[in-house]
Amino acid sequence: MNSIEGSDVKKVVVACDAGMGSSVLLTTQLKGTLSRYGVTVEHSPVDRIPQDADVVLCQTGLADRARKRVPDTVVVGFQMFLGDPAFARLEQAIRDGGTLAG
Amino acid sequence: MSTTQGGALTATRSAIQRFGGFLAGMVMPNIGAFIAWGLVTALFIPDGWLPNEYLAQLVDPMIKYLLPLLIAYTGGTLVYEQRGGVVGAAAAMGVIVSADIPMFLGAMVMGPLAAFLMKHFDRLVQPRIKSGFEMLVNNFSAGILAALAAILGAYAVGPVVGRIAEALGTGVQFLIDHSLLPLVSVIVEPAKVLFLNNAINHGVFTPLGTMRALADGRAIEFLIETNPGPGLGILLACMFFGPKVSRATAPGAIVIHFFGGIHEIYFPYILAQPKLILAAIGGGMSGVATFMVLDAGLISAASPGSIIALMAVTPPGGHLPVLAGVTVATLVSFAIASALLGFGRAERKAEKAAAEADTTADTTADK
Numbered sequence: 038m039n040s041i042e043g044s045d046v047k048k049v050v051v052a053c054d055a056g057m058g059s060s061v062l063l064t065t066q067l068k069g070t071l072s073r074y075g076v077t078v079e080h081s082p083v084d085r086i087p088q089d090a091d092v093v094l095c096q097t098g099l100a101d102r103a104r105k106r107v108p109d110t111v112v113v114g115f116q117m118f119l120g121d122p123a124f125a126r127l128e129q130a131i132r133d134g135g136t137l138a139g
Numbered sequence: 140m141s142t143t144q145g146g147a148l149t150a151t152r153s154a155i156q157r158f159g160g161f162l163a164g165m166v167m168p169n170i171g172a173f174i175a176w177g178l179v180t181a182l183f184i185p186d187g188w189l190p191n192e193y194l195a196q197l198v199d200p201m202i203k204y205l206l207p208l209l210i211a212y213t214g215g216t217l218v219y220e221q222r223g224g225v226v227g228a229a230a231a232m233g234v235i236v237s238a239d240i241p242m243f244l245g246a247m248v249m250g251p252l253a254a255f256l257m258k259h260f261d262r263l264v265q266p267r268i269k270s271g272f273e274m275l276v277n278n279f280s281a282g283i284l285a286a287l288a289a290i291l292g293a294y295a296v297g298p299v300v301g302r303i304a305e306a307l308g309t310g311v312q313f314l315i316d317h318s319l320l321p322l323v324s325v326i327v328e329p330a331k332v333l334f335l336n337n338a339i340n341h342g343v344f345t346p347l348g349t350m351r352a353l354a355d356g357r358a359i360e361f362l363i364e365t366n367p368g369p370g371l372g373i374l375l376a377c378m379f380f381g382p383k384v385s386r387a388t389a390p391g392a393i394v395i396h397f398f399g400g401i402h403e404i405y406f407p408y409i410l411a412q413p414k415l416i417l418a419a420i421g422g423g424m425s426g427v428a429t430f431m432v433l434d435a436g437l438i439s440a441a442s443p444g445s446i447i448a449l450m451a452v453t454p455p456g457g458h459l460p461v462l463a464g465v466t467v468a469t470l471v472s473f474a475i476a477s478a479l480l481g482f483g484r485a486e487r488k489a490e491k492a493a494a495e496a497d498t499t500a501d502t503t504a505d506k
Contacts, residue, residue: 053403054156054160054163054334054336054337054338054403055160055163055164055167055337057167057168058400058401058403058443059401059403059404062395062399062401062404082160082164083160084157084160084161084164096334096403096406096407098333098334098406098410099156099334101149101150101152101153102153102156102157102160105153116407116410116411117384117388117407117408117411118392118395118401118403118404118407119388119391119392119395119404120384120387120388
C-alpha cells in the first residue's frame with residue numbers, strides 16, 4: 038500500500054487498456070477540476086504508465102496491471118466512469134489536503 | 140484457499156489482458172490509416188460512391204503494404220523504441236510478400252520478434268564496440284538483422300502464419316455456413332466486460348475481417364465486437380429501472396457509448412450487477428444473427444464502436460442491414476436487462492427497505 042499527501046500531487050495519470058478511449062474522456066473531465074490546483078492530468082495505456090506519475094487512476098479491473106507497472110505509486114481504482122466517488126475523493130485530497138492511499 | 144484461487148484468477152486475467160493489450164497496442168495507434176483505407180475503398184472502388192479507376196489504385200497497396208508495415212513498425216516500437224520499429228517493419232516485408240492475403244497476423248509476429256532480437260543483439264554487442272565505430276556497427280547490425288528476418292519471414296514464418304490465418308478464416312466461414320456465428324457472442328460479450336474488448340476486436344477480428352473485406356468488399360467480423368446495441372440496451376434499462384446511482388449517470392453514459400463509441404463506459408454497470416451479462420449476450424447474439432441473415436458487413440474496422448463510425452465504413456447500400464442488427468441487439472438487450480432488473484420493482488423495494496432500515500437504525504441509535 039502506497040500513500041501520498043494530496044498537496045504533493047503534481048501529476049495525475051489516468052490509465053486504460055489502450056490509453057486512447059476512456060482514459061482520454063476522464064482526462065478531459067479531470068483537467069477541468071484539477072488544473073486550477075496546478076496539477077497536470079495525462080492519459081496513458083496501463084502498461085506504459087510514466088514512472089513520474091504521482092497518482093494513477095484506473096478502473097478496478099485494470100488496477101492489477103497498473104500496480105505491476107508502477108509498484109511504488111498510489112493507484113486509485115474506481116468502478117464507474119461517470120460520477121464515481123473516487124474522483125471526488127481525489128479532488129478533495131488535493132484541494133483540502135489529506136492522504137491518498139492505494 | 141478461495142483467496143489463492145481468486146489471486147490465480149486475477150493473475151490469469153491480467154496476463155490475458157496484457158497479451159491482448161499488446162496485440163491491440165500494435166493496431167490501435169494506426170486506426171487512422173485503417174479509416175483512410177476504408178474511406179478510399181468505399182469511395183473509389185467500382186462498387187463505391189464515386190468510382191474512380193485512378194484513385195482506386197490506392198486500395199491494394201494500402202491494405203497489403205501500408206497497414207501491415209504500420210502494425211509491424213508500431214509492434215517493433217513497443218519492444219525497442221524506434222530502432223525496433225524500423226527493424227520490425229523491414230522484417231515484416233518478408234511475411235508480406237509470402238502470401239496474397241493482407242499479412243496483419245504475420246506483421247504482428249515479425250515486428251515485435253525482429254525488435255526483440257535487435258534489442259538482445261545490441262545488449263550483447265554494443266558494450267564491445269570499439270569507440271568511433273558505433274554508427275557503422277549499429278547501422279549494419281540493424282540492416283543485416285532486418286534483412287535476415289525478412290528472409291526468415293518469407294520462407295518460414297509467412298507460410299505458417301498464412302496457413303493459420305486461412306484456418307481461422309475457414310473457421311469463421313464454417314460458423315457462418317452453419318448459422319453458428321451468434322454463439323461467438325457467448326464468449327465475446329463477457330470477455331469485453333473484463334476489458335478484453337480491444338484485444339478481441341483489434342487482436343482477432345480486425346485481421347480476420349480485413350481478409351474477408353478484401354475478398355468480398357465487406358466483413359461481418361468488424362460488426363461482432365463493435366455493435367453498440369447490447370451496451371445501449373443495458374444502459375437504457377439502467378436508466379429506467381436501475382439502482383438510483385445508475386439512473387442518474389446512465390443518460391450521459393448513453394451518449395458517450397453510442398455516439399462516442401467508448402464501450403468501456405457500460406462495463407461497470409454489468410460488473411456491479413453480473414446478471415446483466417445475460418442481456419449483453421442475448422443482445423450480441425441476436426445482433427450477430429440479424430447481421431448474418433441480412434448479409435451485413437463493414438469495409439474496414441470501425442473504431443471506436445460508435446454508430447457514427449459504423450455508418451462511415453458501411454459499403455453503399457449496406458446501411459439498413461447494419462442499422463437493423465444494431466436495433467435488434469438494442470431491443471433484445473434492453474428487454475432482457477429490464478426483466479433482470481425486475482422493471483425496477485426490486486429496486487423500489489430495496490430503496491424502501493433501506494429507508495426503513497435507516498429509520499430503524501436511527502431509532503436504535505437513539506435508544
